[in-house]
Amino acid sequence: MADTRARGARSRGPTIADVARLAGVSAQTVSRTATGAEYVSPETRDRVLHAMDQLGYSPNRAARALRNGHYGTIGLLAHDFHRTGEALTTDAVLRAARDEDYTVTLLTVPTADTGDWTPAAARLQHQTVDGLIIIRAEGGSADLIALPPRFPVAVSDSRVAGLYPCVVSDEAASMRGAVEHLLALGHATVHHVAGPADSEPARLRTVGWQGALERAGIPAPKPIIGDWTVESGHRAGQILVNDPAVTAVVCANDEMAFGLMAAMQAAGRVVPDDVSVVGFDDIALSRFANPSLTTVRQDFNRMGAELVRLVLDQVRGQSPDTTPHIVVPTELVLRGSTAPPRA
Amino acid sequence: MADTRARGARSRGPTIADVARLAGVSAQTVSRTATGAEYVSPETRDRVLHAMDQLGYSPNRAARALRNGHYGTIGLLAHDFHRTGEALTTDAVLRAARDEDYTVTLLTVPTADTGDWTPAAARLQHQTVDGLIIIRAEGGSADLIALPPRFPVAVSDSRVAGLYPCVVSDEAASMRGAVEHLLALGHATVHHVAGPADSEPARLRTVGWQGALERAGIPAPKPIIGDWTVESGHRAGQILVNDPAVTAVVCANDEMAFGLMAAMQAAGRVVPDDVSVVGFDDIALSRFANPSLTTVRQDFNRMGAELVRLVLDQVRGQSPDTTPHIVVPTELVLRGSTAPPRA
DNA sequence: CTGAAAGCGCTAACAG
């Protein structure tokens, strides 16, 4: 009969038992009231509600989770949360989850390169999450994401399409559209600043660029590989600026496009007169850059909402016969950074 | 003796009991091994470890939380997570928390304006978090943030300094420095695009701007109020562009500075020749904008780390005698958007 | 409609 309670790390708040005592009913009645069960007399119910209020009761989620076997929480796994795509998706996921009364816990994988996903994922089954959303699974190859069997998950990476439910933008087609826009303006060829080699979205965007050139019968110049950062776009620009054949460049994201433009402008080349530039994402700044950036707008809100829907469908036990693969459309936003080539 | 287990929402993974059975020891021994207790014979320990491995055991955090009275989780409360400050701080908090083996769950307040903080905070004591970090407590006045007494919390808002432990940038001094830089360049006065009225950082930045002008004996022109977005900066620019007295503008963040520059440039004014512009934050794009942006760099990493430290100090029961108030220094980064006034 | 009992998985205390 040791007083284990005294050892509790934190002073615990009022419990159901406390409420029951105050209201003069049994704990079940309180629980039933809390969970919104039907068979409680209105008057008892009022008494309980009042007692709860008076005590400032709110249920202990750990106990509830232990009892019910689920947490009301979904995990969001990414490398970092400050880059545009991640941040915007996170925000959307958060909103969608809140609408469903789920909270979101953030998880990161320490290193980007190897299969550090596996231990992270393995720990998840007993982590305080009912399901998992993985955004931008760079680094690990698809099979490295070894989730416990039947663990609810949704991924924003088409490499795992068919394996896990996934939600992606129509990367390749979007990029193809961007290139076609440039070709239609009269550019002889279109150069490309790609994302990192281990990123699937990056790869698909490159594929789209190549495809469009191929269709037009134009040999694809060597792409320059960046790492999504403005800096890498800047470096790419410093390289491309020396090549007079470069009159149009599509970049795998907006940040790199900004870096590229900065490098071009620093070298005295005018955007879009000397060189046209297209980005990808449509971040808030793109509209107000100098010049404003023509770019592919991604619908991050929609993606976040779909990711949440897909995970929660599984959490709730609705497993569809086929693994969903949702493609969210994009939109090419024409602005000031693209124009016909000079002369 | 009902089979409650069948009712569990999810198939539960292997438990300590399962491991114990396989290893041929008591549950206690397994638990001790799991928690890293000293007094377990190496050989028993190996057997247990092996059994765990074989079963793919990992502890049920809900049960552990219920038992131990804490969750190993801290909550991060903000309006949204995609804006620069929030996103960068979130990232830093996440890293710092992970170093301490804590996970982070995201919480948002639905509406920005009123005291919707209270219910959110009230729910927290029994929420799955041991402590709370609040970033940018816009909207609610300080006393609206009614936390349970002694609930571990750290806030990034100086309004609650003295009330709750808090970590902030040296907003006013930074802004003062920025204004002084502009005055030193020879500008007759410095205009200001402020953040929203209900934001404390915004207010302090405005105070800093005013203070610097005051010291120099210059009457402060009427500031224009924005809402942190590029769009609002753009609108501010459209207003200021008509005033020939405007040769230098300090903005409460980089995004608004970009919007402002865009509006100026659209009207044919050259930055920095016609008008100098200073931002606040130093986001990644600022270095590569056209022109590159002179701005006040905030140390978000440091702020995140300090916030985590402050909360965990409380979680671990070390309550300092005085409420900590940590001021993280900033740095004025001089770049291409500021120059002496023309003629 | 309400009460009593049992147990989710884990670990602190107490024996041995």
Add this chain to the structure above:
DNA sequence: CTGTTAGCGCTTTCAG
């Protein structure tokens, strides 16, 4: 060094 016991707070049977 190891096993037994009890209970964290909640909710789902089952009985009244």
